[in-house]
Amino acid sequence: EKYELITRNLQEVLGEEEILNILKERDLKLYWGTAPTGKPHIGYFVPMSKIADFLSAGVEVVILLADIHAFLDNMKAPLDLVKHRTKYYEVLIKTVLESIGVPIEKLKFVVGSTYQLSTEYSMDNYRLCATVTEHDAKKAGAEVVKQVESPLLSGLLYPGLQALDEEYLKVDAQFGGVDQRKIFVFAEKYLPHLGYKKRAHLMNPMVPGLAGSKMSSSDPDSKIDLLDDEATVTRKLKKAFCEEGNVTDNGILSFIKSVLFPLGSLNGQTPKFIINRPEKFGGQVVYTDYQSLEDDFRDKKVHPGDLKSAATNAINKLLDPIRKRWASDPELPKLTSQAYPEPGSKITKKKESKKHNQPPPKVPKTPTELPVDISRIGDYFKIYAENHPKNAKSYVSTVDVGDASGNPRTVVSGLAAHIPLEQLQGRYVVAVCNLKPAKLQGIESQAMLLAASSPDGSQIELLDPPTESDIGEQVIWKGYEPAKRDAEILNPKHKVFDQVAEWLRVNEEGVALYKDVPFETSKGVVTVKTLKEGTIR
Numbered sequence: 001e002k003y004e005l006i007t008r009n010l011q012e013v014l015g016e017e018e019i020l021n022i023l024k025e026r027d028l029k030l031y032w033g034t035a036p037t038g039k040p041h042i043g044y045f046v047p048m049s050k051i052a053d054f055l056s057a058g059v060e061v062v063i064l065l066a067d068i069h070a071f072l073d074n075m076k077a078p079l080d081l082v083k084h085r086t087k088y089y090e091v092l093i094k095t096v097l098e099s100i101g102v103p104i105e106k107l108k109f110v111v112g113s114t115y116q117l118s119t120e121y122s123m124d125n126y127r128l129c130a131t132v133t134e135h136d137a138k139k140a141g142a143e144v145v146k147q148v149e150s151p152l153l154s155g156l157l158y159p160g161l162q163a164l165d166e167e168y169l170k171v172d173a174q175f176g177g178v179d180q181r182k183i184f185v186f187a188e189k190y191l192p193h194l195g196y197k198k199r200a201h202l203m204n205p206m207v208p209g210l211a212g213s214k215m216s217s218s219d220p221d222s223k224i225d226l227l228d229d230e231a232t233v234t235r236k237l238k239k240a241f242c243e244e245g246n247v248t249d250n251g252i253l254s255f256i257k258s259v260l261f262p263l264g265s266l267n268g269q270t271p272k273f274i275i276n277r278p279e280k281f282g283g284q285v286v287y288t289d290y291q292s293l294e295d296d297f298r299d300k301k302v303h304p305g306d307l308k309s310a311a312t313n314a315i316n317k318l319l320d321p322i323r324k325r326w327a328s329d330p331e332l333p334k335l336t337s338q339a340y341p342e343p344g345s346k347i348t349k350k351k352e353s354k355k356h357n358q359p360p361p362k363v364p365k366t367p368t369e370l371p372v373d374i375s376r377i378g379d380y381f382k383i384y385a386e387n388h389p390k391n392a393k394s395y396v397s398t399v400d401v402g403d404a405s406g407n408p409r410t411v412v413s414g415l416a417a418h419i420p421l422e423q424l425q426g427r428y429v430v431a432v433c434n435l436k437p438a439k440l441q442g443i444e445s446q447a448m449l450l451a452a453s454s455p456d457g458s459q460i461e462l463l464d465p466p467t468e469s470d471i472g473e474q475v476i477w478k479g480y481e482p483a484k485r486d487a488e489i490l491n492p493k494h495k496v497f498d499q500v501a502e503w504l505r506v507n508e509e510g511v512a513l514y515k516d517v518p519f520e521t522s523k524g525v526v527t528v529k530t531l532k533e534g535t536i537r
Helices: 002-007 016-023 042-056 067-072 079-099 119-129 134-140 154-168 178-194 230-239 251-264 290-298 304-328 331-339 346-353 496-501
Strands: 012-014 029-034 060-065 107-111 173-177 200-204 273-275 285-287 372-377 385-387 395-400 409-413 428-432 438-440 443-445 451-453 460-462 504-506 512-514 534-536
Touching: 002 016, 002 042, 012 016, 012 178, 016 200, 029 042, 029 154, 042 060, 042 079, 042 173, 042 200, 042 251, 042 304, 060 079, 067 079, 067 154, 079 107, 079 304, 079 331, 119 154, 119 178, 134 154, 134 178, 154 178, 173 178, 178 200, 230 304, 251 273, 251 290, 251 304, 273 304, 285 290, 304 331, 409 443
Parallel strands: 029 060, 029 173, 060 107, 173 200
Antiparallel strands: 012 200, 273 285, 372 395, 372 428, 385 395, 395 409, 438 443, 451 460, 451 534, 504 512, 504 534
């Protein structure tokens, strides 16, 4: 019975027989580690719900706050911030556990640097380095350590330290996401080389991010932070990838499966996921098991918009106790600002000065840095728009953006699956003109066409400026300074467009907006033909 509780809802277990043998004699000892890097997101509810299962099964659980690991992982957490982020993680994780009814007095929290700087640990690390090949170290960290063009040596040390933690924390097993599997296999291979026993490993499934890829603390568009307010949660879920009928690459369904239903069944309760909709669309439906919800979504009995709305309500309800805890203690917002200082603060400036004395990237609060122009595909040029020679999903267009040189620009757009080629010829479009040119499937794209997308991504339409607008005329937003026509090319590393695009949308009347301000030209507002409510990219 204990083994079933320990292993339920896991994706994989390595060392099942060893766990069963230990349970015949005593309770299991296990650790879960987290490196305090980016702000924790709702994906953390997945391990938290399993920790609740472990405690119910009598498991002795250690939570490792891996501060040294955070620093080693491509300096995701600089040394001057690690201390504050470690404390932030500890307080936030305890708050999350308390919010779902987990008795934290049964948990042991350990900070990695309290033992990882000892003489014995350091010597074991050297011994491990004398045994492990560069190939195995790099392979082990491939799914966890940030991959960059010129990797630091510190990333190769990361897997070895995580293996040693099993011995120094005196546990029988380590728990983590399935993305840790290569490190777990590495530990099973190399710990015996040092004379230490092989441990068991338990892995939970990874929750896809809101865009369909892995949910990551370093990618704000892929996640919902544990302290996001209700409006932010609503906005992010509205933009989330949720294709109708798609149950395999759906972060919203995965979160419902991995978190909401398991949490709803704690202490013998019956989980409930409620979808409220008008009677003409089926009325309210209450799901008490995940499979029924998944089946209905696959069969298109549940619309993506209804799923998003229900998930938004459930997530906001889940996060509300955490928000209230943070609002009730004035020291916690202070801790947040110490752990994650705003751009331009003394700590951030100090950090940036170490990076070749480069100034911190500008974080735009308005679209002022984006010259958004009225353009036309083709017009009097020989080529209008044509299929991409190497990618059937893309078009290559010749676009007049009104450059002073009189020369058109080549633009690659992934619109072939959504807009017939003949509908592009000679039409007016809205384009962003100061993005850095990029080669897409071998062809350099020199601007980006703006298009609106439905919440589930099934419908995409190009923005339509008023037809009387002049080619090269800039789009304006009342109340904001117009962008400079000769604005500098944006550095893609600073993700300026992505930060502005978070606030671009189409309203229920089909009008393109920045926040609540319409895109306008001298001839009127910019719209889309049929789409009502959606995001703009």
